[in-house]
Amino acid sequence: MNVCWSLIPVLVLFLIKEGKGLSTDLDDLRKEFGAWLLKRSPEYSTLIGVYKYNDRVEDFSYAKFLEEFDECKRFLQYLNNINYDQLTPEEKTDFDIFKDILTTVLKGYNWRDYSALNPVNILETPHTFLPHYVEITPFDTVGDYENYLNRMEAYPNEIDQMIIRFNKSIENGHTYHKVSVSRIPGSIDSILEGANNTNFFPYKPFLDKLTNLNTINDSRKTILRKRAETAVQTIIQKFRDLKSYLENVYFQHTRSGYGVRSWDNGGEFYKECLRWHLSLDLSPEEVHNMGLQEVERISSEMKKVLMKFNYQGSVKEFFDELKNNSAYYFQTADEIIKWYKNALKNEINPKLSTLFKDIPDLPVDVEADPAGGISGQYIPAPEDGSRPGKFLVNVKHPNKSLTINYMALLIHEANPGHHLQISIASTAKIPSYRKYMGGRFYNVPFEVPFYTAYIEGWALYAEFLGEEMNLYKTDYDLMGRYRSEIFSAARLVVDTGLHYFNWTRIQALQYMLNHTSADENMLATEIDRYITWPGQACAYKIGELKIKELRTKAQDQLGTKFDIKDFHSTILKDGALPLRILEKNVNLWIAETKNKPTETKEQCTSSSSFPDTNLKLFLIIYLTLKVKSWI
Ligand SMILES: *[C@@H]1O[C@H](CO)[C@@H](O)[C@H](O)[C@H]1NC(C)=O
Ligand SMILES: *[C@@H]1O[C@H](CO)[C@@H](O)[C@H](O)[C@H]1NC(C)=O
Ligand SMILES: *[C@@H]1O[C@H](CO)[C@@H](O)[C@H](O)[C@H]1NC(C)=O
Ligand SMILES: *[C@@H]1O[C@H](CO)[C@@H](O)[C@H](O)[C@H]1NC(C)=O
Ligand SMILES: *[C@@H]1O[C@H](CO)[C@@H](O)[C@H](O)[C@H]1NC(C)=O
Ligand SMILES: *[C@@H]1O[C@H](CO)[C@@H](O)[C@H](O)[C@H]1NC(C)=O
Numbered sequence: 001m002n003v004c005w006s007l008i009p010v011l012v013l014f015l016i017k018e019g020k021g022l023s024t025d026l027d028d029l030r031k032e033f034g035a036w037l038l039k040r041s042p043e044y045s046t047l048i049g050v051y052k053y054n055d056r057v058e059d060f061s062y063a064k065f066l067e068e069f070d071e072c073k074r075f076l077q078y079l080n081n082i083n084y085d086q087l088t089p090e091e092k093t094d095f096d097i098f099k100d101i102l103t104t105v106l107k108g109y110n111w112r113d114y115s116a117l118n119p120v121n122i123l124e125t126p127h128t129f130l131p132h133y134v135e136i137t138p139f140d141t142v143g144d145y146e147n148y149l150n151r152m153e154a155y156p157n158e159i160d161q162m163i164i165r166f167n168k169s170i171e172n173g174h175t176y177h178k179v180s181v182s183r184i185p186g187s188i189d190s191i192l193e194g195a196n197n198t199n200f201f202p203y204k205p206f207l208d209k210l211t212n213l214n215t216i217n218d219s220r221k222t223i224l225r226k227r228a229e230t231a232v233q234t235i236i237q238k239f240r241d242l243k244s245y246l247e248n249v250y251f252q253h254t255r256s257g258y259g260v261r262s263w264d265n266g267g268e269f270y271k272e273c274l275r276w277h278l279s280l281d282l283s284p285e286e287v288h289n290m291g292l293q294e295v296e297r298i299s300s301e302m303k304k305v306l307m308k309f310n311y312q313g314s315v316k317e318f319f320d321e322l323k324n325n326s327a328y329y330f331q332t333a334d335e336i337i338k339w340y341k342n343a344l345k346n347e348i349n350p351k352l353s354t355l356f357k358d359i360p361d362l363p364v365d366v367e368a369d370p371a372g373g374i375s376g377q378y379i380p381a382p383e384d385g386s387r388p389g390k391f392l393v394n395v396k397h398p399n400k401s402l403t404i405n406y407m408a409l410l411i412h413e414a415n416p417g418h419h420l421q422i423s424i425a426s427t428a429k430i431p432s433y434r435k436y437m438g439g440r441f442y443n444v445p446f447e448v449p450f451y452t453a454y455i456e457g458w459a460l461y462a463e464f465l466g467e468e469m470n471l472y473k474t475d476y477d478l479m480g481r482y483r484s485e486i487f488s489a490a491r492l493v494v495d496t497g498l499h500y501f502n503w504t505r506i507q508a509l510q511y512m513l514n515h516t517s518a519d520e521n522m523l524a525t526e527i528d529r530y531i532t533w534p535g536q537a538c539a540y541k542i543g544e545l546k547i548k549e550l551r552t553k554a555q556d557q558l559g560t561k562f563d564i565k566d567f568h569s570t571i572l573k574d575g576a577l578p579l580r581i582l583e584k585n586v587n588l589w590i591a592e593t594k595n596k597p598t599e600t601k602e603q604c605t606s607s608s609s610f611p612d613t614n615l616k617l618f619l620i621i622y623l624t625l626k627v628k629s630w631i
């Protein structure tokens, strides 16, 4: 193995040199595309530490739709001039992804007058995101302050643009159902409560922080503060305008049907949303039926376990009783963290090498989530590697956190779930435009895609691997795993039910209550989310099913030549991508492996050997994790 590793740098240099003359166009083009992505999302750029556009806000004008279309068309024309056959395998994958992104946006343009006209909903609110941007903006120089002031002064216009879009959605008859917006005025009220032009959050950097900055003189500080007060005053007024617009205008026009099928051509719109989120061509009927089958299969697994226990009641009753039993809880936060650390170090990590090779030596810390937050979430390591990846656990309410859920959650968020996948991606040579990915779900299908189906599909598949790794020590842990799995399966049924089969909210709630053991309040929030983001909740289970399907296919076709570690490397080596391209790559791998002589010798793959650190897919993770917060 040592010999192998030492050869890799030579091999890599050779590949880069070889490819260079041929791939200049692709290289240039993807750099330009990456730059364009950042420029079109100035706030997002700030979020990932690119400060070039800190003085701007995103353009929400309707004219921007056509600009985006034209720009993607131009990129596609250039891309199509590249000679595909002469690219390296990695470049071919990259070309495929690039093309997939561009054609997705161009196709999505046909749906620009649908959901994209509704830029604010309960899950994507400008006023709750803004405080976060204030936290991440640098304030070290007078230039930083001026950039920030320019951004604040541009912000009210952004809100006006949003209102214009909303008005267009009313004209087109493509508004949200009320559940997607009804809570917004209340949340605007709560952030505006007691707000004036010096105590409201956008003003915060002008308090102590500015006072303590000795590179700026006092008279300048006074000028900056005056400007800030005016800007904050205007922002407060704009939030009030948005609130009154929603209450007095938009709410009178919300759609009556829960699903998007109540829009003209809504069934076709929903199909496009599914294609966007799943990165696969599956019809609503197929997704619905896959959901029904999975719910059935997982239910019967759960019933088998209950039979072992000789338990007579229903699955829900079983969980309700467990919830009342203190034996299934820890008493303190420390005990919870200790359990996770120990399980990761002593139970999971030693077994990883049975299923994976070339595992990057990147640690993951287990920490209490200072915000309380959801049951658990994963925060990737920053680009500069200044700290490891983190698995944050909610320990605020030990007596609400059933220990039988712990193992599945740990596998999902840490290893071999998100942490392993992202660690491998971070050591791969991925062009930056694929690292900086993120966007807005309300724009779907007119949005640059990012790959929840792959990322969350992998993490769910990892939960399944936990069975093969014997990580679910007791049948109770296994029940915890099924409990999380059946939830993602039921989403397939309910999302398609609401948006394609005209289900009501009550029907959706009833189905979830019948088949998951979740409580009603939580489910109500969940269902409002499905109503707001058609198709999004289907990505998780479909991603997992696709990976399992590809594995079964590879096993069938390769027989004794099938190597699980190689299969996993094939899935993980390129980072997040559309499932249709993953499928293509696995098919290629199957064909190559078939043709290889049976005799196995030690192989070196260069896939994980690139030291090039990954500028993380921060927002995707950020978003998907936020999304998970309702699980
Ligand atoms: C939106 O529509 C309402 C009602 O038709 C109208 O009063 C308002 O001026 C419009 N707002 C904008 C920004 O176009
Ligand atoms: C804003 O409110 C704070 C109290 O929260 C108060 O101290 C301050 O004087 C107020 N500023 C203005 C400009 O009204
Ligand atoms: C304070 O700094 C500004 C430049 O930031 C400069 O123009 C101004 O003359 C300075 N004022 C005093 C009183 O030094
Ligand atoms: C659990 O405890 C609550 C309150 O202590 C009680 O109302 C409920 O019936 C119990 N549920 C079960 C299934 O034992
Ligand atoms: C859970 O713990 C909190 C305080 O930590 C306590 O107030 C509450 O009664 C406990 N609930 C149950 C069901 O034990
Ligand atoms: C759902 O409603 C749409 C339009 O309102 C209708 O065309 C469609 O046939 C309905 N589908 C089902 C399965 O009821």
Ligand SMILES: *[C@@H]1O[C@H](CO)[C@@H](O)[C@H](O)[C@H]1NC(C)=O
Residues within 6 Å of the ligand: 507, 508, 510, 511, 514
């Ligand atoms: C939920 O279960 C009840 C009782 O078994 C049944 O009548 C109802 O049709 C089910 N609802 C859904 C949406 O599956």
